[in-house]
Amino acid sequence: MYEAVIGLEVHVELLTRTKLFCRCSTRFGAPPNSQVCPVCLGLPGALPVLNGEAVDQALKAAAALNCRINRISTFARKHYFYPDQPKGYQITQTRPLAEGGRVDLGAFQVNIARLHLEEDAGKSIHTPECTLVDYNRSGIPLIEIVTEPCLRTPAQAREFLEHLRLIMEYAGISDCKMEEGSLRCDANISLRGPGGSTAVVEIKNLNSFRAMERALAYEIRRQSRLLAQGKAVAAQTLRWDEAANRTVVMRSKEEAGGYRYLPEPDLPPLILDEAAIARACRLPELPLARKARFIGAYGLSEADALILIGDRMLADWFEAAVAAGARPRPAANWVLGEVARLRKETRHLPFTPADLARLIDMTERGAVSVAGAKKVLAVLAERGGDPEQIVHSLGLAQVSDREQLAEVARQAVAENPDAVRDYRSGKDRALRFLLGKAMKLSRGRANPQLLRELVLQAIADAERL
Amino acid sequence: MEITQEQVKKTAAMAKLRLSDEEIESLHRLLRELVARSAGISLPEEEASTAEPGEAAAAPAPFSRPQPGLRQEEVVALAPAAERGFIRVPRVMDHE
Numbered sequence: 001m002y003e004a005v006i007g008l009e010v011h012v013e014l015l016t017r018t019k020l021f022c023r024c025s026t027r028f029g030a031p032p033n034s035q036v037c038p039v040c041l042g043l044p045g046a047l048p049v050l051n052g053e054a055v056d057q058a059l060k061a062a063a064a065l066n067c068r069i070n071r072i073s074t075f076a077r078k079h080y081f082y083p084d085q086p087k088g089y090q091i092t093q094t095r096p097l098a099e100g101g102r103v104d105l106g107a108f109q110v111n112i113a114r115l116h117l118e119e120d121a122g123k124s125i126h127t128p129e130c131t132l133v134d135y136n137r138s139g140i141p142l143i144e145i146v147t148e149p150c151l152r153t154p155a156q157a158r159e160f161l162e163h164l165r166l167i168m169e170y171a172g173i174s175d176c177k178m179e180e181g182s183l184r185c186d187a188n189i190s191l192r193g194p195g196g197s198t199a200v201v202e203i204k205n206l207n208s209f210r211a212m213e214r215a216l217a218y219e220i221r222r223q224s225r226l227l228a229q230g231k232a233v234a235a236q237t238l239r240w241d242e243a244a245n246r247t248v249v250m251r252s253k254e255e256a257g258g259y260r261y262l263p264e265p266d267l268p269p270l271i272l273d274e275a276a277i278a279r280a281c282r283l284p285e286l287p288l289a290r291k292a293r294f295i296g297a298y299g300l301s302e303a304d305a306l307i308l309i310g311d312r313m314l315a316d317w318f319e320a321a322v323a324a325g326a327r328p329r330p331a332a333n334w335v336l337g338e339v340a341r342l343r344k345e346t347r348h349l350p351f352t353p354a355d356l357a358r359l360i361d362m363t364e365r366g367a368v369s370v371a372g373a374k375k376v377l378a379v380l381a382e383r384g385g386d387p388e389q390i391v392h393s394l395g396l397a398q399v400s401d402r403e404q405l406a407e408v409a410r411q412a413v414a415e416n417p418d419a420v421r422d423y424r425s426g427k428d429r430a431l432r433f434l435l436g437k438a439m440k441l442s443r444g445r446a447n448p449q450l451l452r453e454l455v456l457q458a459i460a461d462a463e464r465l
Numbered sequence: 466m467e468i469t470q471e472q473v474k475k476t477a478a479m480a481k482l483r484l485s486d487e488e489i490e491s492l493h494r495l496l497r498e499l500v501a502r503s504a505g506i507s508l509p510e511e512e513a514s515t516a517e518p519g520e521a522a523a524a525p526a527p528f529s530r531p532q533p534g535l536r537q538e539e540v541v542a543l544a545p546a547a548e549r550g551f552i553r554v555p556r557v558m559d560h561e
Contacts, residue, residue: 024532
């Protein structure tokens with residue numbers, strides 16, 4: 001029986017206004033090659049200057065991952081030849097900014113080997129005829145986070161990466177948009193058994209959580225099969241082919257020596273003072289602390305709290321609705337249900353958490369039914385507005401007038417004698433049918449609790465007649 | 466550190482260069498000379514180990530606002546070929 005040994009190398013683009021070594025903008029989506037200068041194009045004579053904002057962000061990431069921050073770190077040139085690398089080398093760090101961190105996920109812990117600053121490469125678009133290169137991304141500040149090979153399953157790797165994304169988002173270090181490449185992951189995997197370990201295989205450019213999990217699961221199956229056949233696993237660099245659902249060989253795995261690391265002569269060592277390190281350690285509330293607070297302060301279930309913190313926008317919405325007066329549990333239900341669904345459909349929500357709090361209050365006062373409130377929310381999502389006014393304009397104000405609803409209940413009972421007979425003979429479903437008929441007669445506006453009471457009363461009265 | 470002809474060939478392969486035997490021989494000689502001359506130079510990394518804050522280190526620049534660099538037309542003019550604002554190069558997708 002073999003055990004998987006998995007380590008991740010995660011690249012996170014830092015949220016900075018300018019690139020790592022020059023003043024070019026980092027804005028995503030600009031026309032190709034419109035945010036470049038002699039420094040990030042590697043033109044002769046250009047000299048890099050380290051961006052302090054990137055250092056601060058990297059230090060914050062190191063603190064959030066419980067790393068030991070090195071007071072002195074150094075830059076180096078990592079040489080490789082590829083069109084997306086205009087200088088012929090990437091500026092990275094050999095003595096890293098931070099080492100020895102950990103992320104505690106409850107069921108397991110992930111140890112962080114190192115965290116260092118480096119510059120991103122340009123973006124290549126491969127067509128059947130040629131490769132097109134855009135250098136706007138060249139020089140964007142990255143941190144590379146390298147874990148120890150301490151993960152044992154693809155599911156663990158996914159859970160860690162998802163949590164890492166949350167930490168980066170919560171700390172304001174990166175927007176971690178995998179679809180825009182601001183969070184990228186490579187995975188190293190080998191199998192360990194009684195006879196020793198297989199060679200380490202690297203899977204590059206895993207651009208979604210699902211792709212990472214599936215690629216690792218595939219590799220475990222492939223390597224297990226090779227071992228069962230008595231064959232060796234070659235040390236290779238692979239990529240995941242999503243369409244073919246398999247890994248594909250890119251090249252034989254490069255050794256560190258192949259990159260011919262040289263100290264970067266144009267950048268002196270980065271020497272940090274205690275004040276800079278202390279500043280980095282002032283972190284905002286991180287995801288697990290927020291989850292604990294949601295459970296402790298608001299009485300949410302572990303499951304609801306976990307889903308809420310997993311989507312920062314929804315978690316912020318929930319807290320804002322509670323701050324506007326909504327009770328926490330109904331607020332969580334509405335945010336996780338209707339608000340999450342509407343956001344998926346419309347992407348932009350033209351109503352506020354305060355609007356939601358007012359709507360929840362109206363349902364709790366019996367001024368509108370839950371079904372009616374969902375219709376109001378749909379209108380709010382479409383065009384915004386005042387919840388009370390929408391309730392009135394749509395005629396959704398809930399009817400709680402006893403006399404009015406008693407008449408509706410009597411009519412529903414009188415018009416459906418078969419259902420009344422079925423209910424009396426013990427069929428509970430017949431009562432739901434009668435309640436449905438009565439609700440329809442009230443045009444969906446009846447207070448459901450009161451209507452149920454009055455329908456049961458009408459059945460009893462009909463029996464006495 | 467001794468530089469071998471095999472190392473020259475490997476480096477050339479990584480740089481996607483096809484070299485003749487004469488070129489390998491010539492580069493081998495040059496690289497051996499370069500390495501021999503640089504052997505006595507101390508590396509910044511060694512210096513850094515004894516450095517104090519403020520010594521031998523540039524303070525990171527407090528960049529605030531992006532500044533315009535080169536215009537797209539200036540960038541593509543530097544390249545041998547371009548297409549729709551991109552630099553066009555021979556297809557380099559890794560082999561499978």
